[in-house]
Amino acid sequence: MSLKKTVAIATAVGAMAAISVPAMAMENEIHGMYKLKYIVSDADNGGASYITPNASNEKLKANNFFEQRARLFYTAKANDDLKLVTGFEIDSVFGDKAQGAINPGNVASGALTYRNSGGALESDAVNLETKHVYLDFKIPSTPTRVTAGIQPIKDALKGVFFDADVAGINTVSKVGPATIGLGYFRAYDQSYFMTATTPKGMNNLDIVALNADVNLTKDLKVGAAYYLYSDNRDNTPTKLHTLGVNADAKFGPLGVSGFAAMQQGVKGGSSTVAHTVYNGYAFNGAAKLAIGPGALRTALLFTSGDDGKDGINTSWQSVNQSLNAPSTGLSGTAPATNSYNDSNMMLLNRSVNMGGTSTDRAIIYDTNNRDQGVWLASIGYDATITPKMYASANAGCAWVAKHNAVTNLIVDKATGKPNGSNFQGTEINLETGYKMYDNLTASVQAAYVILGGYYKGSAADSTASAVKDPENPYTARVVLSYAF
Amino acid sequence: MKKLQIIPLVLMFILCAVYAHAAQIKVFVTDINAIGVQNKDEMKSTLRMLLSSRLNGDTIMVVGTAAEADVLVSGTYVTIGKVFSVDALVKTAAGKALTRAFVQGESQDELIPSIGKLANKLTVELNKIYSGSPALAGAVSASTSPAPASTLQTPKSDIIRNVQIVPAPAGEIIKAHDAEQAAGSWLSQRLNGAANLMAVGKSLPDGSREIFLAEARRISYYRQGQSMKLVSDTELGVDDKILSLDTLEGTDGVLDIYVTVIRAEELASQVWQVKGDKLVLVADKLPWFFRSFRLAGGTKKLYAQAMGRTSDFFGNVAEASRSGSHITLVKTIPMPRYGNIYTFNQFRTNDGNMYTVVINPDGYLIVYDQALKELWRSNDTFGGSELYFLKVDDDNVRTTGNKYRWEFMNMRIQVTAKGDILVGKNDGFWVLGNARSYKKGSVLCMFWNGSSLEEKWHTRETQNYLPDYYFDDNRNELLMLQTVQRPGVSTRGASSLAIKKVE
Numbered sequence: 006m007s008l009k010k011t012v013a014i015a016t017a018v019g020a021m022a023a024i025s026v027p028a029m030a031m032e033n034e035i036h037g038m039y040k041l042k043y044i045v046s047d048a049d050n051g052g053a054s055y056i057t058p059n060a061s062n063e064k065l066k067a068n069n070f071f072e073q074r075a076r077l078f079y080t081a082k083a084n085d086d087l088k089l090v091t092g093f094e095i096d097s098v099f100g101d102k103a104q105g106a107i108n109p110g111n112v113a114s115g116a117l118t119y120r121n122s123g124g125a126l127e128s129d130a131v132n133l134e135t136k137h138v139y140l141d142f143k144i145p146s147t148p149t150r151v152t153a154g155i156q157p158i159k160d161a162l163k164g165v166f167f168d169a170d171v172a173g174i175n176t177v178s179k180v181g182p183a184t185i186g187l188g189y190f191r192a193y194d195q196s197y198f199m200t201a202t203t204p205k206g207m208n209n210l211d212i213v214a215l216n217a218d219v220n221l222t223k224d225l226k227v228g229a230a231y232y233l234y235s236d237n238r239d240n241t242p243t244k245l246h247t248l249g250v251n252a253d254a255k256f257g258p259l260g261v262s263g264f265a266a267m268q269q270g271v272k273g274g275s276s277t278v279a280h281t282v283y284n285g286y287a288f289n290g291a292a293k294l295a296i297g298p299g300a301l302r303t304a305l306l307f308t309s310g311d312d313g314k315d316g317i318n319t320s321w322q323s324v325n326q327s328l329n330a331p332s333t334g335l336s337g338t339a340p341a342t343n344s345y346n347d348s349n350m351m352l353l354n355r356s357v358n359m360g361g362t363s364t365d366r367a368i369i370y371d372t373n374n375r376d377q378g379v380w381l382a383s384i385g386y387d388a389t390i391t392p393k394m395y396a397s398a399n400a401g402c403a404w405v406a407k408h409n410a411v412t413n414l415i416v417d418k419a420t421g422k423p424n425g426s427n428f429q430g431t432e433i434n435l436e437t438g439y440k441m442y443d444n445l446t447a448s449v450q451a452a453y454v455i456l457g458g459y460y461k462g463s464a465a466d467s468t469a470s471a472v473k474d475p476e477n478p479y480t481a482r483v484v485l486s487y488a489f
Numbered sequence: 490m491k492k493l494q495i496i497p498l499v500l501m502f503i504l505c506a507v508y509a510h511a512a513q514i515k516v517f518v519t520d521i522n523a524i525g526v527q528n529k530d531e532m533k534s535t536l537r538m539l540l541s542s543r544l545n546g547d548t549i550m551v552v553g554t555a556a557e558a559d560v561l562v563s564g565t566y567v568t569i570g571k572v573f574s575v576d577a578l579v580k581t582a583a584g585k586a587l588t589r590a591f592v593q594g595e596s597q598d599e600l601i602p603s604i605g606k607l608a609n610k611l612t613v614e615l616n617k618i619y620s621g622s623p624a625l626a627g628a629v630s631a632s633t634s635p636a637p638a639s640t641l642q643t644p645k646s647d648i649i650r651n652v653q654i655v656p657a658p659a660g661e662i663i664k665a666h667d668a669e670q671a672a673g674s675w676l677s678q679r680l681n682g683a684a685n686l687m688a689v690g691k692s693l694p695d696g697s698r699e700i701f702l703a704e705a706r707r708i709s710y711y712r713q714g715q716s717m718k719l720v721s722d723t724e725l726g727v728d729d730k731i732l733s734l735d736t737l738e739g740t741d742g743v744l745d746i747y748v749t750v751i752r753a754e755e756l757a758s759q760v761w762q763v764k765g766d767k768l769v770l771v772a773d774k775l776p777w778f779f780r781s782f783r784l785a786g787g788t789k790k791l792y793a794q795a796m797g798r799t800s801d802f803f804g805n806v807a808e809a810s811r812s813g814s815h816i817t818l819v820k821t822i823p824m825p826r827y828g829n830i831y832t833f834n835q836f837r838t839n840d841g842n843m844y845t846v847v848i849n850p851d852g853y854l855i856v857y858d859q860a861l862k863e864l865w866r867s868n869d870t871f872g873g874s875e876l877y878f879l880k881v882d883d884d885n886v887r888t889t890g891n892k893y894r895w896e897f898m899n900m901r902i903q904v905t906a907k908g909d910i911l912v913g914k915n916d917g918f919w920v921l922g923n924a925r926s927y928k929k930g931s932v933l934c935m936f937w938n939g940s941s942l943e944e945k946w947h948t949r950e951t952q953n954y955l956p957d958y959y960f961d962d963n964r965n966e967l968l969m970l971q972t973v974q975r976p977g978v979s980t981r982g983a984s985s986l987a988i989k990k991v992e
Contacts, residue, residue, distance in 0.1 A: 361890040489921060
């Protein structure tokens with residue numbers, strides 16, 4: 006082929022490609038966040054778990070550490086009704102680990118996949134986590150939108166049952182003023198943890214979500230939700246039904262919201278384990294009023310507790326991670342997959358709007374509160390000091406709803422018995438921030454929890470002869486937050 | 490040879506004939522009296538402007554003075570109840586009546602289309618008269634001097650038309666167009682404060698014009714004459730953020746300034762008035778998004794939309810009226826997908842259909858038919874605003890790490906009395922997620938060609954972010970607000986206002 010012809014063909018191919026570009030046009034949407042915290046605390050430690058004051062001595066040395074989290078969200082949008090959504094995360098603590106292993110001599114450490122690493126000298130670490138990968142599309146000629154894949158899901162009960170990233174298929178249909186959601190999620194497939202060959206999809210933790218909202222007026226929205234928690238991973242399967250109603254309304258300048266929910270279910274027994282009946286409740290009410298240069302907030306959460314004395318568990322169940330351990334899926338202490346943000350607490354309960362990095366610890370880490378439930382009352386005020394500066398103050402008090410004879414191992418060393426008080430503690434927290442740019446905020450957070458009578462005399466170094474109370478948890482954080 | 494000599498003569502004859510045929514009738518619209526209406530003066534000038542622009546065409550050229558004209562058109566606009574009639578009389582320059590025509594309608598909504606019909610009638614009549622009367626035609630021809638060569642040249646203008654041919658620069662030095670003093674353009678001095686929004690008030694007897702600018706929480710009242718003179722300004726509460734700024738003159742002649750304000754995530758909108766050169770608050774804490782505009786190029790009216798408990802823009806947009814602090818919704822306008830009070834307008838097609846045009850969140854212009862089904866979508870993106878408000882986002886905070894969801898506003902879509910669609914467009918090299926920093930802006934004028942929106946003209950790109958614009962239909966002027974310096978930690982930033990004549 007002559008050079009001329011080759012050039013001509015190349016030009017034609019180039020032109021064709023250029024013409025075809027608009028047809029393949031795709032919108033690229035990128036969002037993300039970066040958060041850096043310097044933390045001084047006797048409770049925060051970079052981990053995710055319950056804060057257990059009774060496990061610590063009367064006097065504690067403070068942790069001080071830097072931790073950072075970056076999240077990147079990339080969406081490939083073919084058109085308004087079809088997009089692929091992905092989300093990635095990189096977590097590190099300054100000085101944690103890098104370059105292949107925490108300690109090359111430590112096989113167990115070296116075997117880590119380097120999630121949450123890369124903050125040590127010379128950094129290089131394989132530390133990119135994939136949080137979300139899902140397809141988001143609308144079924145043509147229907148009002149139904151589908152999200153299929155690994156996605157974030159939060160229940161319609163302010164997250165007190167379930168707030169997590171999970172693989173599944175969710176649909177949302179808009180019909181007039183109503184929004185109807187139906188989803189199926191597979192949290193675990195036990196075949197991946199069994200040594201024997203097992204068919205996939207037979208021994209799962211499945212969650213089904215059905216919810217509906219109706220905007221009756223511009224100032225009133227009501228909704229209802231049903232969740233099935235079906236755990237078939239062992240020979241004592243759990244079936245838990247959660248049914249709730251919620252509302253969000255505005256009366257003049259006052260905004261109110263709340264929910265009421267109940268649970269019914271059973272965990273099958275075996276020759277060695279008695280079956281358990283679940284029968285829990287949860288209620289919430291919250292109000293917000295614009296007043297002065299900001300807004301006053303107050304909220305109350307109740308989740309029922311159980312005394313642990315019979316086969317009927319009357320505590321509110323909330324979902325946890327329970328890798329290969331079905332028994333810890335509800336009442337356990339594994340990393341939480343539920344939340345409650347109305348309180349704006351930093352240490353008292355898991356209010357994820359006050360966190361945002363790897364440190365994820367709270368006294369009432371799950372709304373289940375170790376099968377004891379909780380009464381949590383909170384009040385706060387968000388003030389705009391200048392258009393670039395804000396301050397927020399919150400106070401909250403928490404009581405266990407019911408002492409549980411099995412899970413409550415906190416005892417007053419003076420008596421050797423659990424304290425009679427249900428009062429877990431009072432948190433006072435402050436946050437003030439300055440917007441250096443619209444997207445970049447520097448802030449300071451501080452929280453102090455005054456432990457209640459529930460923890461009296463329970464410090465780890467407390468003895469019958471030298472009774473000591475645990476140290477009050479506190480945290481002080483300097484935060485740099487960039488969101489786009 | 491003689492036969493050859495005839496050819497130039499024939500050509501000359503043909504050229505003369507073509508020229509005589511192509512000559513335009515010079516028309517001057519003298520005055521249109523208005524009877525039975527309020528704001529007589531404004532209505533008279535509006536009607537005169539409307540009729541002039543609609544008469545102007547291939548065969549008729551509307552001129553600026555009676556001295557230049559072949560014929561003079563005068564008229565009367567009468568309203569009795571809701572019914573109106575517009576009657577026109579055409580005379581020669583010598584005063585001889587040539588023809589009459591009238592149109593009538595049953596509501597104000599029909600007024601603008603009726604003026605178009607009247608112009609068509611007059612055009613037909615004038616064409617008949619001038620084509621059927623050689624004497625008159627000759628007179629026209631004789632009185633029409635050849636167009637000066639300069640009119641064929643591209644005028645220096647900030648308005649770039651699609652048909653305009655721009656000669657290649659002759660030298661190696663290419664002058665920036667903005668450095669030239671473009672014909673028909675005006676640029677304000679540097680104005681203190683980076684304004685996000687602009688609204689035009691009354692035209693004052695001295696020829697100046699009221700301009701209102703809004704920063705995040707400050708309203709400034711200017712008079713635009715030879716320069717922008719700050720008359721008064723006022724600052725809102727520390728927790729307030731201004732989302733929109735509009736004006737509407739009431740039937741009593743008082744100008745209301747509608748300011749959509751968000752406070753603690755709820756709407757707390759306000760209405761201000763100018764009283765004795767001061768801005769006075771007349772209504773507060775109104776739970777509505779406001780916008781006043783000419784829907785489909787019609788009369789400027791007030792519109793409102795509510796905020797829902799979970800949706801930012803709830804329900805449909807409605808025409809609204811105010812009585813004190815009470816807002817009454819009178820007529821609902823169904824919104825298509827992506828439509829809200831700040832992203833839509835309507836236009837009427839040549840065949841009388843009313844279509845809705847919307848800028849979607851990705852910036853594409855979408856045209857919907859009367860059944861709100863999508864008809865057309867642009868390939869380019871338009872709009873773009875750095876103005877936003879925040880809403881607590883508890884549902885997603887665990888994922889995004891951000892307590893708040895960002896809801897960006899968008900640029901207005903304006904439809905002129907002629908049915909042209911104006912839309913702004915901002916561009917920037919850093920427009921990613923919620924981090925927006927636009928660098929250049931322009932305004933485009935488009936028209937519906939029956940199947941898609943087609944560009945008629947666009948302005949030159951500004952060297953700054955263009956937060957807002959406004960087309961003054963009465964004066965045929967385009968006002969473009971520019972951010973020349975963004976606000977900083979201790980500074981308010983700065984703006985400028987450019988006004989361009991749209992010929």
